[in-house]
Amino acid sequence: MPELAYLAPSSPEEAARALASAGSRPLSGGTDLLVQLRAGRVKPDVIVDLKKIAGAVGVREENGGFVIGAATSGAVLGEHAGLVRAWPGIVEGANLIGSTQVQGRASLGGNLCNGSPAADGVPALIAARATCVIVGPNGRREVPVESIVTGPGKTSLVQGEFVLEFRLPARPARASDAYLRLIPRTEMDIAVAGVGVNLVLDAGGVVTHAHVAIGAVAPTALLVASAGAALVGGKLDDARLAAMEAAVRAACKPISDKRGTAEYRTKIAGVLSRRAALIAYDRAGA
Amino acid sequence: MSETLDKPAAQATLNVVGTRPIRPDGADKVTGRATYGADYNMPGQLVGRILRSPHAHARIVSIDASRARALPGVKAVVTSADFPDLASEMHDGGEAASNLRDLSLNVMARGKVLYDGHAVAAVAAVSAAVAEEALSRIKVIYETLPHVIDVEPAMSPDAPVLHDYMFTEGLETPPTVASNIAKRHKNVRGDVDAAFAAADVIVEDRYTTQAVHQGYIEPQACVAAWAEDGRCEVWSSSQGQFMVRTYCAKILGLEISDIRVTPAEIGGGFGGKTTVYLEPIALALSRASGHPVKMVMTREDVFRATGPTSGAVMHVKLGALSDGTITAATVELKFQAGAFPGSPVGAACMTALACYDIANFTIVGWDVVTNTPKTAAYRAPGAPIAAFAVESAVDDLARKLGMDPIALREKNAVRDGTKASYGPTFQNIGYVETLAAIRDSDHYKSPLKPNQGRGVAVGFWFNIGGESTAAIHISEDGSAAVVTGNPDIGGSRASMAMMAAETLGVPVERVRPMIGDTASIGYSMLTGGSRTTFATGMAVVQAAEKVILDLRQRAAKLWEVSLDHVVWRMGQAECIDPAKPEKKPMTLAALAAQSGRTGGPISAQVTLNAQGAGPGFGVHLCDLEVDPETGHTSIVRYTAAQDVGRAIHPSYVEGQIQGGVAQGVGWALNEAYIFDRDGRMENAGFLDYRMPVASDLPMLDTIMIEVPNPRHPFGAKGVGEVPIVPPLAAVANAMRGAIGVRMSSLPLSPPAVLAALDGKGG
Incomplete structure (x- = not known):
């Protein structure tokens, strides 16, 4: 043996x-x-x-x-x-x-x-451009x-x-990030969807750089460039957030399995991206 | 001269019962010293492993183990050929009867495999690696058959039939065609059609639940040793060493006298360890190899091959007058039994309406075999499933009537003297007191926040008594050993020690509670049915009373007074003969020290078949909060009230209530067996079989109502099963409050909740 x-x-x-x-x-x-x-x-x-x-x-x-x-x-x-x-x-x-x-x-x-695909450590690293x-x-x-x-x-x-x-990379003055995932429980579980958002703001609170990465909604964690781009150039108003959510959902290519349906995962990824963006924005000192 | 026993229950005050001492098994458990099933080892033992079916339903064409036997280090291979082919025979194991043939076929498949995970062959080898390699060398040729998982498809006339010899029992006309319907249960009272016709308000719905597992932390484990003289020993974790002995003897065709079973510490059972899986196989491997054989299940084995309880489809219709009097009910329950008959649908039928005084009802239950693991008992078997349907319907009825849900239940509540839906007349029940405790609680009066909902549900369980043995041995220092035959799954050692200490009048620390093996203590039914504190506790108290009588007789002899002039008070004999005022009281220790001069060792044993277990009622109140964007649910507050008779050790009663709630919440929110298209279980592990973790629950508040059971020396009622009955519906009713939609299918997982929310607008 x-x-x-x-x-x-x-x-x-x-x-x-x-x-x-x-x-x-x-x-x-x-x-x-x-x-x-x-x-x-x-x-x-x-x-x-x-x-x-x-x-x-x-x-x-x-x-x-x-x-x-x-x-x-x-x-x-x-x-x-x-x-x-x-x-x-x-x-x-x-x-x-x-x-x-x-x-x-x-x-x-x-x-x-x-x-x-559901690794919780990965989306925020990708959004950080690590x-x-x-x-x-x-x-x-x-x-x-x-x-x-x-x-x-x-x-x-x-x-x-x-x-x-x-x-x-080195961090500018007004920058932060956030990661959110959804699990049915509160710990000891695998993400049904996860989103990392990394933002850099200028002195006036305008987003100058934004990166959004998603997990558990495709065969690998993905950097969604269009979602980040949707946030750049202004404050986090409803229109920008809605555009980012739409970009995130468009990028999702999930499977339906025991952890959630494709439809559910896609919907949740959008919700999490908006919430994570708002947290990152707040943390960045906006 | 009188030999009447002192009755401690008559004492005005209790010194031990009702207090909260540290449990006698606590230190060993928290330090890791306790010896669970997998902790036992024998010199020269082999490792046993099981080859399991990868198919949900298939004929076994052939099994060729020659390449496995040829592998160095493989000492034995067994298949069904190594077990007697038993005839159908019912065996009354206490809480529920089992068919010994089915039990044997479940332990080792013969001719057909009936579910993914069904045992087909087993090996014993010198190491786990060799055993695993040997399994891969066993060639089984299967002819796969169509399978059926869910209960309603299994009832269909064109369903694949699991057992061609099975004809439905309980029908007016016996069927001529075999089917998967093992039995129909029916219970009718009054004229239900007329009552519905006269009802002012009617609600009805269809409800479904999924198969769920008991989820005990400790996987099944045993060591079996077959000696050259044909005598064998088994060490295993189970809810009953006598149950293991009987089943092993029957399955292997042995004499009871040739088997001795020693119970290991048990890491949870919840009913799931009231049967055998490994022990007969380990014995067969030991017989074939000549070595002790140790077998330990993996968690995957546990999910695929043990437990679970039934998934179900139910229909409930309730009719009421506008004042809230429920006048009519129909309940139909269809339960998955798994691969062999014996779902808990019978108990579900009996408990479904047990909290309600209803003049007209029809209850029908169907026991249906499916290509899933054979169901095993799970904490109040069947009752939580039926309560989910009935309590959801009662909640809808309250809403339709515009009544407070507790007021509606109070109006229709069973009370002392009510004839229960399942037959007997209730006495000494504490149901309305329990309803009142929730109605009057701060929790019930507190406001809710946005996205929160509140649910009420009630539940009932019979609780049982039964056969028990207890022995008490007094040491020469006056300490006591209390030996019973019941494995401690819920703190029973603590309650045994406390009841003995209370009766003897000694500190509880002076009592050592032990659990004997099958050769060291008399027969005791397994630990189940919430019977141990009631029935075995009664035997302990009676054994203590016998010891006291012996001690009084010894004191009377020493003092040369009549027995009537010796009383036992606070742990000592006191002389009340007015002619001998000089006699000083003698403590238990003093009497024990001179036992050699007064008749020898002091010891007593009592065997009994306890009758008069008091049924239990629980009323639960759940607040939950839903994230409307994700469907994620958080339980934010939970209060469970229960009639406990008398809490012997209140902390462990509270623990039982909290544990039942935790399991029920898991059942309601996320737990479910998931099968793929081929009938293979997809989530055979704790990652994707989502039991709650500690952080999922708030502190669970408990309210203990004590309406004593006069048939028990201290008034105890069974407490362990009632608390899992209401939570499924309490959660579902809270969900109805939170989202405004009735969800009638469990589990209420985030995708299901979000779909319900999304469907609301459309």
């Missing part, structure tokens, strides 16, 4: 080498992987723990922006005052994953690379977050590659 090996490399290069074998799986918090292992859905022969790699865990400031280690737990993100101040939407998305206990482990890197630093057999590359997941459970990472960290 096959044995399961556990490796905990200390450098990114070592991790990339360990992940080069086809039977390997990277481990961050493990809140998805261990469940899949137990259910027999994945049967790796090597588990490569990324948490011992320098830089994979923790939050640091660089060039006015933040760098989030991909294996950093939700609990650590939630306690980082500077990150919470600059990117409350990213942190609230990360903190919605699972329960208090799960928050001690669950990470944004794992949440992204698990490839779930990038991923990927380490692999051919060195490093940096790509937008939305380029990682290509379909349910599928990523653009090649064998040996893993996400080391997320990079967030």
